Amino acid sequence: MDTRKPYPVNNYEPYRPSGHSYARRFDELPVHAPTGFTCAQTEKYRGQWRDFFGARGDAKLHLEIGCYHGESLLEMARQNSNEFFIGVEWKFKEAYKASEKAVRSKMRNLVFLRANIARLPWMFAPGELDRVWILFPDPWPKFTHHKWRVLHADFFRSVGLSLNEGKEVMIKTDHCDYAAFIADELKEADCFESFPETDADQIWSTFPATPFEKMFFKKSESSFVFSLRRNANRISPPAPLKGIFATAVHTVVD
């Protein structure tokens, strides 16, 4: 029996104060060069992440969704010091550990957010991101648990709004049924198109193997890959998000 607690997939509610022991530990991270934020603080820099990092010109801003303890993103940031990286993870402990590692690394081009990715539109302004990575999302294989799958059409529309035309979303799963579900939801969202395999291979070669991937390749041969870029279609924001896209500036009260 799957006894894990569901993640709040369609929960767009603002954060309430958390009593989690790791929530308090985020306050102990250095304030002069923050490498981790939690809950409402993750929405403080919406539309200003480039300024936060001091990014110049067209330096790429990457987002990894479900980054776990951040190993792959740390490696990416190490290898691409002129680009900028944000990892989002729902689990407090893993997100905090990732932030701690980022402090030790002394790198200034990455940050970890302990957040529910359903709040993506409150974390990132339209067109703010350049590339989104989603590696091995939880497949919730039982039919009755499909409602907890993160990658549904409304979510893809939110991701689409955070990217300008031509910017990429890279998705990999080992789960055949989830891959079919993702394909259907992408079709419904209608805001991405595939791009040439050679370009996709080049982009995929930049992402280090994830912890899950290292385990999974020992067990099985195949994975399902989506290499997509934002098309030119106009996206109508999902119903719960209409208000947020009607206002130019969104402020969050901690």
Ligand SMILES: C[S@@+](CC[C@H](N)C(=O)[O-])C[C@H]1O[C@@H](n2cnc3c(N)ncnc32)[C@H](O)[C@@H]1O
């Ligand atoms: C199967 S793990 C894969 C971790 C990592 N990407 C890898 O490949 O090793 C899925 C991750 O997504 C995170 N996750 C699931 N739902 C989430 C949500 N709503 N917001 C943020 N992270 C979430 C989980 O906590 C977990 O760490």
